[in-house]
Amino acid sequence: MRLDSVKKYLRHQSIMQRKSTFSNAFASALAPYDEFSREEVAAALRDLGQDPDGDLVCAYCGHTAQTWDHVFNRVIAGEFSGHGHRIRNLVPCCRTCNERKGQKPWRDWLRLLAPPDEHERVANFERFLSMADPAPITSDDMRHHTHAELSRFLEIRSEVFKLMREADDLAAIIRSRASTRKQNDWIGPDADGPSFVV
Template sequence: MKGTQHFSRMNYNVRRGLREIVAPDHRVSKQEWALVLTEFGGTCAYCGATASAENRGIVPDHLVAVTDFGELVPGNIVPACQTCNDSRGNKPWREFLAGRFPADAAGRIKRIEQYIAVHNYSPRSPESSLTPDELVQYNGLVVEWEFFLAKAQELQSKVAQRRSLAANNSFKPKSLRGSA
């Protein structure tokens, strides 16, 4: 059984956290969410399903992903079953619909575009959200994280190689094992 992938999740969460410096609005009131659900008839904007145990319910899905500075606000969310939300990942929503539900894609894209037209949203950029000094600090943090991540990945690789060699050596007869 494979591990929990904490290393890759850490990277995702740090990068997402850094983006929240730029686009901090990650909350939708219960009333706002209820209105979004009502606009889509309580169904998934992508597949049209209602909440079920099989699809693990209906959740807000970012149209502009957090990784692209999208916020959890009306105008940037649609209801999605957890199955669609998980399968979409970071794919652009139009591309996801066209690839996953080609027969229904045109109608669903039109419906989401109508929603977007009523609830205008534009993602923030670091340049438009931060002062020049803050932008320098932000960009510095991004560079520092990338450096730290590269060093951590290098160490992770070395440790994995050492463990692999040790495991392979343990299956050899003592006479064939190298001295280390």
């Protein structure tokens, strides 16, 4: 570890910085998912050119897999994309590819990565995806079937973000007043006041 790594702690941390985590949580809650079926997962892995009973490798670069990557992201620009936690949307992945692929389409990521067996990997992905559900759920589908529920759901999401912003503003006031008070010979917390220790 290098000295500079302490820097990430020595800065202001707001609640709104976590907005994408919350957006993801709301989108993930809408995302469809498959029940676990060992046979279906094994068949999907075989299509990717992997041994379902062996140690899995990253579908993009071939290094040891440490996680699963959603081939199609569940969230695009903060909104549910229509793609979910489906067996044919999850591939074994190393952490580096998982973090660096980001929102890039799988084909673009493979092209950028340019592994020596790129063509074979592309063919594997095509075979793997050929058995996937053809069309994602669109927000129009959702709106059509569950108009009132979806509207309320989105209203709650906005409300949560509004409350997070308000809490950030309050935190700024609390921080600033607490430090002013400290400079004026503040010697400890009030016996009946709130504690700032979290």
